[in-house]
Amino acid sequence: MADAEIPEDITSGGPPTPETPSPPECLHFTIAIIGARGSGKTTLARSLCNHSEQFSPSFLDSYFRGDDEEHGVQRHTYPPLPNVTLLDCPGYKAGDSPSVYIDSIRPEAVHCLVVTFGETITDADLQLLGATKHLGKPVCIVQTHIDLTLHTEKRQQGKSYWRGQTLLGLRGRAQECLGGHGIQGSGIFLVSALEPQNYDFLGMVDYIEKEILQWKRPVPLTPEPHCQDLVSLFEVQCDQDGLSEFCSLLSIFLDNPPPVSAMVGVTGTDKEVTVSALCEPPLSGLVVKPLPGPGIPAMSVEQYLQNLQSEACDVYLILGSGMDNSSRATLVEALVAAGKHCMLIGGEGDRRHKHDAKGEEEGGKKWHPGTDLPGLRVALEKGAPQLVRERLLHAIPAIIVQLVRRERRRLMMGIYDICLDACAKASDGHLQDALVTLSSKLSSFRARYGLDEDSLTLISQVTGCNPEDLRAEIQCPLAQDPTTDHLLQMASQPLSLSELVWSYVPHWGGGEETPTKLSAERTYRLLVEAVWGMAEDAERVLLHGCTNQKVAKERTAFCHWPCV
Ligand SMILES: Nc1nc2c(ncn2[C@@H]2O[C@H](COP(=O)(O)OP(=O)(O)OP(=O)(O)O)[C@@H](O)[C@H]2O)c(=O)[nH]1
Numbered sequence: 236m237a238d239a240e241i242p243e244d245i246t247s248g249g250p251p252t253p254e255t256p257s258p259p260e261c262l263h264f265t266i267a268i269i270g271a272r273g274s275g276k277t278t279l280a281r282s283l284c285n286h287s288e289q290f291s292p293s294f295l296d297s298y299f300r301g302d303d304e305e306h307g308v309q310r311h312t313y314p315p316l317p318n319v320t321l322l323d324c325p326g327y328k329a330g331d332s333p334s335v336y337i338d339s340i341r342p343e344a345v346h347c348l349v350v351t352f353g354e355t356i357t358d359a360d361l362q363l364l365g366a367t368k369h370l371g372k373p374v375c376i377v378q379t380h381i382d383l384t385l386h387t388e389k390r391q392q393g394k395s396y397w398r399g400q401t402l403l404g405l406r407g408r409a410q411e412c413l414g415g416h417g418i419q420g421s422g423i424f425l426v427s428a429l430e431p432q433n434y435d436f437l438g439m440v441d442y443i444e445k446e447i448l449q450w451k452r453p454v455p456l457t458p459e460p461h462c463q464d465l466v467s468l469f470e471v472q473c474d475q476d477g478l479s480e481f482c483s484l485l486s487i488f489l490d491n492p493p494p495v496s497a498m499v500g501v502t503g504t505d506k507e508v509t510v511s512a513l514c515e516p517p518l519s520g521l522v523v524k525p526l527p528g529p530g531i532p533a534m535s536v537e538q539y540l541q542n543l544q545s546e547a548c549d550v551y552l553i554l555g556s557g558m559d560n561s562s563r564a565t566l567v568e569a570l571v572a573a574g575k576h577c578m579l580i581g582g583e584g585d586r587r588h589k590h591d592a593k594g595e596e597e598g599g600k601k602w603h604p605g606t607d608l609p610g611l612r613v614a615l616e617k618g619a620p621q622l623v624r625e626r627l628l629h630a631i632p633a634i635i636v637q638l639v640r641r642e643r644r645r646l647m648m649g650i651y652d653i654c655l656d657a658c659a660k661a662s663d664g665h666l667q668d669a670l671v672t673l674s675s676k677l678s679s680f681r682a683r684y685g686l687d688e689d690s691l692t693l694i695s696q697v698t699g700c701n702p703e704d705l706r707a708e709i710q711c712p713l714a715q716d717p718t719t720d721h722l723l724q725m726a727s728q729p730l731s732l733s734e735l736v737w738s739y740v741p742h743w744g745g746g747e748e749t750p751t752k753l754s755a756e757r758t759y760r761l762l763v764e765a766v767w768g769m770a771e772d773a774e775r776v777l778l779h780g781c782t783n784q785k786v787a788k789e790r791t792a793f794c795h796w797p798c799v
């Protein structure tokens with residue numbers, strides 16, 4: 236027997252494993268949400284459980300009552316993983332003893348802690364966080380109310396408010412504050428518990444689930460979902476038929492850009508006329524977003540560029556920006572190099588700079604704000620589908636990450652039941668049945684992720700990729716159609732010490748059959764390994780497939796955006 240198969244408690248000299256199957260309690264995990272009073276624990280727990288009816292009559296009652304009385308721990312089943320319980324704990328008050336508070340949540344029964352902070356991080360928050368350190372449990376730090384904080388910043392900063400930069404600054408401040416207390420970055424998230432589709436909410440969810448499931452490999456960062464509108468174009472069909480549909484849909488959308496809006500950022504010192512002319516009546520297929528200019532005194536061109544890029548627009552209209560020629564050239568070149576379009580409008584009379592995504596020079600119109608705005612409207616509307624198509628090409632990796640994540644979470648919802656079902660069959664003496672169930676579930680995972688033979692054939696037909704190259708991207712052993720013997724080896728009950736000894740004595744122990752039951756814990760781990768491991772494979776396969784499509788389409792993409 237290989238070392239890896241010897242259960243830990245035997246190698247470490249502990250008591251031998253009992254012969255009865257592990258109780259499913261070993262599959263139950265608990266997440267405790269703790270934090271200062273009013274920091275948003277209950278609201279966060281409800282969002283994690285997909286309860287969004289914040290304004291039910293009882294909610295409003297409690298809101299107006301002020302609800303000052305303490306409540307006990309509220310337990311919720313976490314719907315994405317039915318074997319996980321969320322504990323919404325009572326609030327911690329400044330002046331309370333952090334260690335007494337921590338003891339009151341019975342930390343020994345908790346697998347992961349989520350610590351919420353409100354709009355500002357207080358000393359009491361830091362004390363509480365400090366008291367969690369010795370527990371040795373994973374901690375996820377969540378600063379809530381980020382929607383309110385941004386709102387306040389917007390009011391205070393007025394016309395010079397840059398959303399993306401402000402968010403970056405807030406993140407930096409939180410990290411600096413916690414870093415000063417020896418808490419390093421990866422588990423810090425800025426969220427609004429009222430807007431679970433925005434900010435770091437998805438990243439926070441991935442982090443918590445990864446910690447609970449003890450998934451050791453890195454999980455791709457889920458960025459703030461800029462491309463949610465593009466992702467939703469694929470969701471219905473991929474939900475229905477699996478991820479192998481992605482490449483076919485992508486081809487269709489690249490040929491006929493879907494009706495989503497492109498984002499036009501208008502920046503500069505004197506943009507009001509242009510913005511209102513572009514908004515009234517609204518441009519079809521475009522959203523106009525006014526952005527601050529470089530400010531007075533003007534910020535550095537590097538900072539301005541960073542601010543513009545953090546707004547993630549598809550095209551930038553830069554109006555009489557008060558910048559000198561060389562700064563302006565730097566700005567335009569950098570934006571174009573980052574795959575954006577920009578138009579310099581006004582300011583330089585007859586001088587015309589023309590740039591496009593290919594760096595070509597071409598004749599352009601001379602824009603005079605106020606006189607040629609109708610022409611600008613026509614040009615923008617005509618170019619909108621092309622902008623969407625380019626955004627789609629650009630966003631392919633991010634869209635794949637989100638679609639795969641969606642499928643992974645959907646499959647994860649079912650694995651607890653699959654595990655219980657297989658283990659029950661095995662304990663009733665139907666071991667072969669249990670293994671066949673497991674095997675067929677793994678096949679269905681492969682099909683959902685687009686990793687089975689039919690899917691690979693479809694993807695290779697649509698994308699022109701060699702199926703062998705696609706197959707080479709599949710690394711998870713459970714995606715390779717493991718035999719039932721192999722599954723039994725991975726999921727069976729570890730041998731007890733006496734069985735282990737007998738198995739080394741062929742004459743005395745030889746005739747005896749080893750009891751073969753499935754271990755709930757091992758079966759669950761096997762399923763986690765399959766769902767998360769195949770998710771990584773699915774990402775690689777789809778990305779590989781799309782590379783061909785992307786190159787082909789980019790070759791035919793022409794830019795029609797003169798920069799004047
Ligand atoms: N705007 C905004 N309001 C929030 C957010 N999170 C919570 N709130 C509001 O803040 C108030 C307190 O939220 P709760 O979720 O009750 O806070 P709590 O931590 O459970 O409070 P205690 O249990 O009393 O400690 C409620 O009015 C929520 O609606 C958020 O992210 N953004």
Ligand SMILES: [Mg+2]
Pocket residue numbers: 276277278323324325326
């Ligand atoms: Mg509460």
